[in-house]
Amino acid sequence: MLFTILMFLVVLGILVLVHELGHFSAAKSLGVRVDQFSIGFWPKLFGIKWGETEYMVSLIPWGGYVKIAGQEEPEGDEPEHYELCSRSKLQRLYVFVAGPFANLILAALLFPLIYMLGISVSAYIDQPARVGWVEKGSPAATAGIRSGDRIVEVMGTPTPTWEDALTEIGSRPQQHISIVVERDGQRRTVNLTVAEERRYGAGVIGVGMPIPPVIANVMHGRPAERAGLEAGDLVLSINGVKVSDWMQLRDAVRGSDGKPLVMQVKRGEKLLNLTVVPKFSEELNSFAIGIGAPPSPTKMMRYSFGESVYRGERKLLSTMGLTFEVLWRLVTGQASIKSLGGPIMIARVAGQYARAGATPLLQLIAFLSVQLFILNLLPIPVLDGGHVLFLGIEAATKRPVSMKFKETATRIGFAVLIGFMLLVSYNDILKLLR
Template sequence: MLAQPPLWFIIIAFLCALGPLVLFHELGHYWVARWLGVGAEQFSIGFGREVAGWTDKRGTRWKIGWLPLGGYVRFVGDMNAASQPGETSKLPPEIRAKSFHLRPWWHRFLIVLAGPVANFILAIAIFAAFFAVFGEPRTSNMVSAVIAGGPADIAGIEPGDRILSVANRATESFEDVYQAVTLRPDENVDVVISRDGEQRLVKVRIGVKLEQDRFGQKFKVGRLEILGSERQYVPPSAVNLIPSATAYTFKITQWMIDGIWQILSGRRSVKDLGGPLKMAQIAGQQASLGPFEFIQLIALFSINLGFINLLPVPVLDGGHLVFYAAEAVRRRPVSERAQEWAFRGGLALLLALLIMVTVNDLASFGLFERLGRLIG
């Protein structure tokens, strides 16, 4: 078992992972806004008091805040970093022409959408680079062996069967099977197999296994108790490099959605949600394993950041997109009062979620267990 990295190393690794992701996200907003002629007053990496910065020839203040846990672009006409509309009626004409909130709804929609899209593009670029150097991981969905007495054996799955889907999730590779099963410990699921050219539906009760990673952390996972073919790394052609990386990124996003839906539907505990502290720990662990593992983690974090920002929660990019879509349908903006209350509710929801995942993180570190022993 590997020792946990020291705290200082975890902090540095987390900042090195988070900083580029936030920068790339905000650059997505900034470049599309600049392309559409919208002015930016501030571009900040981090929050709070400025510790370093400069002003470019367009009047944009580029700065670094003392709390490096996010960032924002404040456009002309924004009241705050959440892009709530400020007072624009008294602005001079040359400034009004660059105001974000005086642009057509589709301009604002594209500018906001560009941030999450930039994170997905970054992940695609990282995976494309890995595929070009090492090859694309490929496995067959054919079962090579079935462990006697395991869930697959009990359900009647045999060597040579191809697993086409698990819980209505298509499984084109053994990796797809692994991900679909891992997320469903102790669940009854439908599994579609292909045997002798015929498709069959089998009912499977997925097994539960308590696993421990290289750093001693324990977690429950689902298991079918089957073996697949050996993973191969096949370099894609130059033409298929970006499509392959895009498909891989889309597949990871599907797994992410699947996991969140299981939590929302009550099939998995909310204790499985991790927050910034857990992310920092994982960043430190992966960085201690080497640069390749760390860069792969950055790609996963980038997908995570892009996906979370697309959630329809006010304050997040997805919340703004909902407002602009509503404006397109109603042919008039959502009232400022409604937006203000929505932003307050969204902020309260995010703060509550942050508290909950922080408690989860501290519990996973064993803090409460140690406190219980001290008190007892």
Template sequence: MNIAHLPAIILEFVFVLGIMVLVHEFGHFAAAKLCGVRVEVFSIGFGPRLFGVKYGDTDYRIAALPLGGYVKMAGEYGGSAVNAAPDEFPAKPRWQRMIIGVAGPLANFILAFILMAALSHYHHEVDKYLSGPAVVDYVPANTPAASLGMGSGDTILSFNGKANPTWEKISVECALHMHQSLPITFSHQGQVQTGMLDLASAHMDNPSDPLSLFTALGFQPREQDAPIKVVTVSSDTPAFRAGLQSGDELIRVDAYSPHSVQAMQAYLRDRGGAPVTLLVRRNAQMLNLSATPEKLAACGGKNYCFGFQPAATPVTVEKLPWGAALGEAYESNVDDSTMVVRVLKGMFTRQVSAKQLMGPVGIAQQIDIATQLGPWTLVRFMATISIQLGAFNLLPFPPLDGAMIVFLMVESLMQRDVNEALKERIYQVAFVCLIVFACFVFFNDITRLRGH
């Protein structure tokens, strides 16, 4: 890391995280006020108070450690509903306390939705390959396309009677004829071949997404003619251990020449994560590197990858109508919000290495990369952080919001409060576990930093 650039990274981190924390805590604050709960402290940051203002009952402050924030409500800690004042947290009905607990993550979800809707409306990026010739980059095994004998480099000449279709037209035809078989003509190794593509046999996670649709059918489109270019390499990853560097161009993986990360991941998946040989171009020189892909958290925990950030494939920018932008924002936020669950599931099933988890240092580095790639990239990354922060806080683990919500739900079913001593013990044990987890993640960050 360039030390001279460190102040800029810190400022970017404080700015982005400050917005996330402010929105999250404002959700709790607004819900508490609406429910008539007296709020004693609204703090951005932890630790000693640096400066602020006292207005009414609330001390609005900026604290020394900018790694989070909190809203302190009257009677929240150690209070009892029996002797609580009417404006204290324990005195309120459980359903109101649950609303206050949910309001923080909900505010993060709303912020992410607004950011993504604005991004989709003002700067919606569409992959250029969608409007180009339908050239296939890779055909995964056991897919409808593979059953027709299609392979890398094939060109689709006709699809459902439409001559010289673009990838966009193919996706439209598929959407209009789900669960049917459509005629297809393609050029394979200089020979024109025909067949019937069975859409009904494809297992689609999201048919409305062209890339997901093509993946299910067995088409990995050629997204660009140029090879994959490496932007950054994360330490303690297969790419780092293999010796990949920023600026490298990935010419071949074994004997296959990928033109997109999706196509490369499909190839690695077919090989079951077996070791591969990479042909890399670096400063006009060709290098052979050996690498063993892994299922990393950065890839969602279910795809084999190497652990580098690729250069973006060519796109065109358009403005979506607000209706379409809202739909795009909804789909994007659903995908982002489930990422936390997928990564945790991958860790428990040992498909995702815990070493890939990022803490404040890692997030700061990613914010800096997004900032350098442009304001719209930063907006997209902020939306991702916001929604994952909301989803993480809903996990039922003290002292996260989800734990309080679960306790209140249990108490509602029992029609009485959980024993305060038991609850305190659970919070103490969970707090120790959280500190250990935080130290582990911070250690991961420092290890990556030293690797860079």
């Protein structure tokens, strides 16, 4: 738990620091005074005054701010030369958008770096999306998708690889979608409703990449051990029915109703027929024999500098496109806000990614940097996009926006932002309790 909290603070601290440095550097480049630079929000924990700026760390870690002199245009006195309101509209726009664009630049640098360092991916991720298994009772099973089908299109978008297919499906939880599959050289369209994965809210349909039916481990005192099964055994058939993947093996055990299963296994060069009697597991709420699945095969992919830049910027653009698509679905009611995650989920993911290594953690930081770039430019008062909105109104009306209007709009924007944060945190808690 302590490690998870620490990684959450590290990830958030990097994102906020880069964002606020963008605003800070832009203001300084124009000769504008910056009074405060804070990581976190009120109240202040500690700080130091260096030059004309107070640098500090505040209690609430969800964000940060820079207090720029003359950020709001005075309604009476002439502005001082060191105040932002004395600069042109274009220069003020530059300061307001510098924070989000700093996050974008961070992501644009991190994605290529990740490909150069090397990423661990599923051995099948860049292979055609040929279905290895279909879970019983899943949306895919109900729609008639079978093992061996190749997913070639999701909602009109071609999916030549597993990565493409999982991205398109994962971004559409609880939505009705159409999928084109190829079977025996012929294409057919199936319609289904995407389910929502419990832990992170991603869309799933109950299909996966091939998993060989190899027993990874045998639990002590369970039916598999009593039957003589051993780790490393390759299951060839059950009751005379050929077994080609792990999910088929699992479904056969779960659907056995406790009746004996004759398993033909290959152990080295030997073929053995072993009889195992599944027992009902209260923990799994199904019949089980006490064996573990093999880990999904992975491979480490490293690329040259040029290829890393190409792949990194493609990843940046696809992440931006996916973010805009999700926002559009939320606005139009095509997606549920329940699928969104908040600080608790980010903390959990940060801890898991950090344990997996530096590269996964960098992937998370790059992904969240893109989210911050886009979300901060939304025209909501209290966000950077709100300042841009006020500038736009000022340019259109040829006169400054009144302080009273700005204050009222900012209070409303702040209330909306707090309400949103509470809602996504509530979603996180519900997912933890599932």
